[in-house]
Amino acid sequence: MTHAPSAPGRGSAPAREHSPVSGPSAGPARRAPADRLLFAAGRPHLWRTLALFATATGAALAALALPAALGRTLDLLLAGAAADGAEAGRWLACCAALTAVSVASDAADTVLTGTLNSRTTAGLRTRLVGHLLAVGPHRSGRFNHGDLVTRCTGNAAHAGTAPGSVASALAALVTPVGALVALAVLDLRLAAVFLAGTPLLVLLLRAFSRTSTDCVTRYQETQAQLAGRLVEALTGARTIAAGGLREREQSRVLEPLARLSAHGHRMWRIQGRATAQAAVLVPLLQVAVVAVGGLLLSRGELSVGGLVAAARYAVLAAGVGTLVGQLNALVRGRTAARRLAEVLEVPAMAAGQRAVPEHSAGGGPGRLELRGVRASYAGEPVLHDVDLVVPGGATVAVVGRSGAGKSLLAAVAGRLAEPDAGQVLLDGTDLAELDPAALRQAVGFAFERPVLFGPTVGEALAAGIPAGREGREARVRAAARAACADGFVRTLPHGYGTPCAQAPLSGGEIQRLGLARALAQEGRVLVLDDATSSLDTVTEWKVTRALADAGGTGGARTRLVVAHRASTAARADLTAWLDGGRIRALAPHRQLWEQPGYRSLFGGGSDDD
Structure with a gap:
């Protein structure tokens, strides 16, 4: 099961680059790449x-x-x-x-x-x-x-x-x-x-x-x-x-x-x-x-x-x-x-070859650091010189107004998007230097609108675990219990063996399955991009408690959570207040709550900006 990332901050605006650029005026400039492509495509069948x-x-x-x-x-x-x-x-x-x-x-x-x-x-x-x-x-x-x-x-x-x-x-x-x-x-x-x-x-x-x-x-x-x-x-x-x-x-x-x-x-x-x-x-x-x-x-x-x-x-x-x-x-x-x-011609992200280091020089395993990160979406600058350290094993909530760049920051943190400038390091190693397979095993994602891929629900949840891995099924079921998904999965016509296309699931249930897939991985970092927005308050509380004890389910130890609810930020160790593409403050939620501008993010207080 893979996930469809939500659009970052200003990504909802019409993008200048979205329309195809294959008009007649581009003809001569496009012929050479097209001819090279056809030659390469025909060469294996010479x-x-x-x-x-x-x-x-x-x-x-x-x-x-x-x-x-x-x-x-x-x-x-x-x-x-x-x-x-x-x-x-x-x-x-x-x-x-x-x-x-x-x-x-x-x-x-x-x-x-x-x-x-x-x-x-x-x-x-x-x-x-x-x-x-x-x-x-x-x-x-x-x-x-x-x-x-x-x-x-x-x-x-x-x-x-x-x-x-x-x-x-x-x-x-x-x-x-x-x-x-x-x-x-x-x-x-x-x-x-x-x-x-x-x-x-x-x-x-x-x-x-x-x-x-x-x-x-x-x-x-x-x-x-x-x-x-x-x-x-x-x-x-x-x-x-x-x-x-x-x-x-x-x-x-x-x-x-x-x-x-x-x-x-x-x-x-x-x-x-x-x-x-x-x-x-x-x-x-x-x-x-x-x-x-x-x-x-x-x-x-x-x-x-x-x-x-x-x-x-x-x-x-x-x-x-x-x-x-x-x-x-x-x-x-x-x-x-x-x-x-x-x-x-759109350049692919460069692939490194290094393995994820066993230990971090600056704390426990799973230490995530953003240094001077600048990033754009659809040609528009969104993040500006962001510096952020997520200690290993900690939970950091990212909050901010719509358009502040929360989802883009989450994407950059797990290298679903590359920054225009700056570095993102996992345990002291630049993500760009890591082998893509190792990176995907080390950093897991759960999104607001996950998409199920796989012949059955069980196989969709196990998509992030290598086939043949010992205890694969047990890990999937433990992750499903942590995400409060095991109960409704068992009621499906064939349980975990139910074909995805035949599983009658609500938006909240699909979101919990997305969380279960992410928890089933053996990653060091778990990035949650508004991944509990469709859950009711009680279920969200249970899932958040399970996330805090993710080590017990084999899930990630470090958590970066894009949050829209004050309760989610309150349960995090630290809250990163993102304002206009910059980190305005990094502190526990209870300290930030004293500021009217922060309270206004959740519908309370008055904005002091």
Whole structure:
């Protein structure tokens, strides 16, 4: 079970970096990272890409050889050569063999394209999800959830087709180039006639590529906006229903649909225009080649079979429709890769290699220290030069007004977010130097809105304990009792073996399960980010007492608690009063209570600020 951290202090304000930044103006700057990404994604499947190119090329070569073979066969039949028909039979067999090669190559091409696309897409999705987990929840917050879902699904699928599209496009070039060479072999004048119209074909393909790139980019951006709004609406479905906001939210969610439709229609118009232009140009080139071939035939400079072959080669040389399709797929893939590259460009948090020290130089194990910490959220400064020491084994409550930076401080304390400046030390060692796995074992988190992950409730609670660890089940049950969760878990249809999706749980019960998961770990530090807000007063009192005796359940010894209730702060050893992103005071709750400004945080007294 993992948890969704609550937004820190000022994080609820619209972030300037949240909107995707993949507009057309960013195109040239994004191409190099996108191309590198596609190369890296295709490299593990190089042999499949080469095999796809080989089969596609084989099909193209067979298609190029077939007109010549048919022309030769026709000439033999018309000339009546080889009375027994042996030579004509051999050429007919050759035509049949070439047809069989073409069919087999097309079948292999289909299989290889499907497997290459699926494996490349899977690799891109794995890399993207892994990177999002590595950058942490705060850095990945620059993209809204719907946008990330779109990038990980549809965009990754389009980008996954790029290696195959490159191989197919290169192989597709063999056909027109080979057909042009074949025309030159038949007669240079035939090739010259066709070459006269080639510049127009090149300009047509170039214009199509440039225009469709811009259109596909805008389509994918609008698609991401629509997905983001839909996810927001689904998340707040109860609020929408309770507030009678269905029609308004429906209009807001579907507002990008008109732009999406416009971009989609524009894509079809661009492709249709290119196809229509080709439909006019290509027949003219074919008629010109056939006309010149007819003149050569009338002069005896070209045979009937040669004319048939020339007509077929003119069709193959002008196969712009195939190239338009390949280019369209390649444009979609590269444009989608640019959107993936934007996510991968967000730097991951550096991973250290040191183990957590056994002893602390400044007190008992679990001593947490923040030195001159400055941190931002969504580009806005939140914490300013925070100095805070949490003694090993102590409980420190963090209180402050909304927007003071309490949740960001909690995230920085356990390295769910990195500070812009300063250090966070655990037993004298900078968290940035610790091995990530060791850090996650040493520092546990419980949040206001935890999320259950795992096949069953028991497995969700044991998510922070290595599989196969002796006493794993007993530790989970002890932690559940400490979090006042054991009682209601036992009443579930299958107890701890109940599938998470089938567990009818209230918000308070889910919050207690989040606490149980955190307590089940063998960590030195437990960070509670408003993790008891949904509990009633009696249950909160019982849980707080259990937290004070967390060593008895195998839980963390040092506790950093983001508190909104005076009773929670009163039960802590020390209270850190966070005001405007700075520590205003650090003292026991009873001493701070004498100040009206402090009392006003909990709804009492008057603010003296």
